[in-house]
Amino acid sequence: MRAYRAKVVEPIHLPDRDEREANIEEAGYNVFNLDSEDVFIDLLTDSGTGTMSDEQWAAMMRGDEAYAGSDSFKRLQESVADVMGFENIVPAHQGRGAENVLYGVLVSEGDYVPNNTHFDTTRAHVVNNGGQPVDCPVDVAPDDPFQGNLDPEKVRELADEVGAENIPALVVTITNNSMAGQPVSVQNLRDAREVADEIDATFVIDACRFAENAYFVQQREAEFEGSSVAAIAREELSYADAIVMSGKKDALSNIGGFVGVRDDELFEHAKQRGILYEGFSTYGGLSGRDLEAMAVGLREAVTQPYIESRVEQVAELGDLLLDADVPIYAPTGGHAVYVKAEEFLPNIPREQFPGQVLVGELYREGGVRAVELGEFAFPGEDRPQLVRLCLPRRTYFREHLEHIAETFEKVGERRDELSGLEIVWEPPMEELRHFSAKLEPVE
Ligand SMILES: *Cc1c(COP(=O)(O)O)cnc(C)c1O
DSSP: OOOOOOSSSOOOOOHHHHHHHHHHTTTTTTTGGOOOOOOOOSSSSOOOOOOOHHHHHHHHTTTOOOOOHHHHHHHHHHHHHHHHOOEEEEESSHHHHHHHHHHHHHTTTTTTEEEEEEHHHHHHHHHHHHHHHOBOOOOOTTSSSSSTOOHHHHHHHHHHHHOOGEEEEEEEEEEEEEGGBBBBOHHHHHHHHHHHHHHEEEEEETTHHHHHHHHHHHOOOOGGGGHHHHHHHHHHHHHSSSEETTTSTTTTSSSEEEEEESHHHHHHHHHHHHHTTTTTTTTOOOOOHHHHHHHHHHHHHHHHHHHHHHHHHHHHHHHHHHHHTBBBBOOOSSOOOOOOHHHHTTTTTTGOHHHHHHHOOOOHHHHOOOEESSTTTTTOOOOEEEEEOOOTTTTTOOOOOHHHHHHHHHHTTGGGGOOOOOEOOOOGGGGGGGHHHEEEEOO
């Protein structure tokens, strides 16, 4: 059951079929090129696309826009201390700004940085500072309740191989975004803390989805049955020396981010780098009202009614899709449902982008915008052809989820008539091609 009701609404509109056909063709079969007003249900990302509460909007009116020493910053500081247990924070314009601040201070040329799985911006910031990102996920069993965990043995092996002195930081990303948003157990965070101590590395938690992770811990980790999500959230983060946060995720805001650190010297370094890249250390590239929205959003994120409806809505979409015979990655994670496009459209070969074909058809059939994470987004990588359906927070209702499932059914009925796609234009950097490349159906 949704634990909220609408007080402000935004009209959405399903263009008629002819318009949708024309729109997707004009977009070069790439949904990044669609205008949002032409999209009926937007599942492209849950980053900064959610709905703020009345309390967040009210707090924004109190935004103190002073360049230095703003009251809004103090309220954010208090909120982070209460909810996440970090007293020292450096604000940043969003998560990747926070990553630039922290990894720029921690990582240098020739270093190695292990992570359960690097999120793409994290990977880029490690590389940008001359480091080598190394993924150390557990080898998952299908019934494992914590498929996002780090494998501490892989970190020990890496340290033996490259020398512990070349590993400045160990990162654990909760939930594990690049592993379908799967959770990490508190026990795994304790194990990670232990390895970090053994190799004398700074233990960083990428906390962007810390509240979603805490909810999974409450549901699945025996020790925490009956604990509040707020208490689990603090416990999770208590093991870390530093955290990186995107306000666009579990601070329930449209923009913002910050770094949290315990060590005073590291704090000073991060603050200086923050001033250079983000802005003075009491605003970090944000307006006072953005700081206010995060301060309130963080507190809301760890309330049971909110987090339960958030994570359970993702599971609900997963169930509707399973009922419609759509192959999905199960169990669902914290923020999105991942569809196995190769199984759904078995006639389309990988070189003809089955995921991107499905994404185009979801728009054509139901005005639904999803995103491909397969051969089109990651050329030449041997990975499953997935389509991600991200649910923005507190935004859509049951009818919308039903519409999504019906759209899949309609696409499924026409699966034998669908043709593959080929790229007809792409930008110079292959890593960025899925944002702007244009495609056409194969003859
Ligand atoms: C979104 C995200 C980031 C980057 O945050 P932005 O606000 O998009 O810059 C980093 N790590 C994880 C796990 C994320 O989900």
